[in-house]
Amino acid sequence: MLKLTKKADYGLMAMKHLAEHADEGACSAKDVAEAYGIPQEALAKILQRLAKVGLVQSQHGINGGYTLTRDPRSISAFEVINAIDGPLFITSCVTVRGECGQSNRCTIREPLRKVNESIEQVLKNIKISQMKEESETIEIRKPAELVTLV
Amino acid sequence: MLKLTKKADYGLMAMKHLAEHADEGACSAKDVAEAYGIPQEALAKILQRLAKVGLVQSQHGINGGYTLTRDPRSISAFEVINAIDGPLFITSCVTVRGECGQSNRCTIREPLRKVNESIEQVLKNIKISQMKEESETIEIRKPAELVTLV
DNA sequence: ACAACTACGACTCTTTAGGTCGCCTTTTAT
């Protein structure tokens, strides 16, 4: 149903949390998990993935935890989602390794690929720093012109 | 991973097929299934859903099958997907019946809702008649302006 | 060196997408 996984949700929440608490040093997975009612170990695994791709830095030991490695204004939602859920494809036809299973007769691949690109662009243009609860901070402009006939 | 279900894929393929063969009378589920290598019974169920919401009309008996009820230029990909997969939500936070399970402390709901609306608009602006294999027929315009800061 | 705390990775459980099967109803060609 075209939805993000909970993991991606959690990841975005965690990234936002880290961005907001950057001046207070590292945040442990436990801290973040308790703040939002997320299962602690589940969140830890997500943060580990984010650490693996270099979006956050991990610190062992007492008072350890995670910190952002970059300015939250430069981190897009796409990066986070991609790190957690892997490359996203709107259609099951287009896979990582190439082609459509439907006897290569699938005729909707190309249009949907365009849609996919469009969605990626939307996600790439939303930065962690922009994610606030107030709806006014993000404005979607000219949606009607998004996809047009040539 | 933010992908459409195969059912939705199949549905779009079938709709496109019906649009292209509109002048030849009704197409049976079997015809369409064989044309693209889709399991026949699976496709039949999908076509039944499309018939239920009025996107296609069914005809029993010999030489029966399905026909589009409207001009393919007026049918959007969104309608088809919505009929098959139900309402789509990018985030698992936002459900049909309302609220976020994470103790209502989920802070990314609103920004993601905006993304969701944007995706819906993209899908609403793609019509069945536009779905051709050639990539030139659909142009994504100004993706960089999709989501902007206020 | 020890204890407290954290990250890390393997594993299990649950959900759901995807597909199959069977039986019924409707229509129509003969």
Added chain:
DNA sequence: ATAAAAGGCGACCTAAAGAGTCGTAGTTGT
């Protein structure tokens, strides 16, 4: 009238992915 061809509906099965849990290894402060 009848048989064949098509849709209609529901139950069921399977397999994959999502979500969460448990145990282990690694750091750090004292």
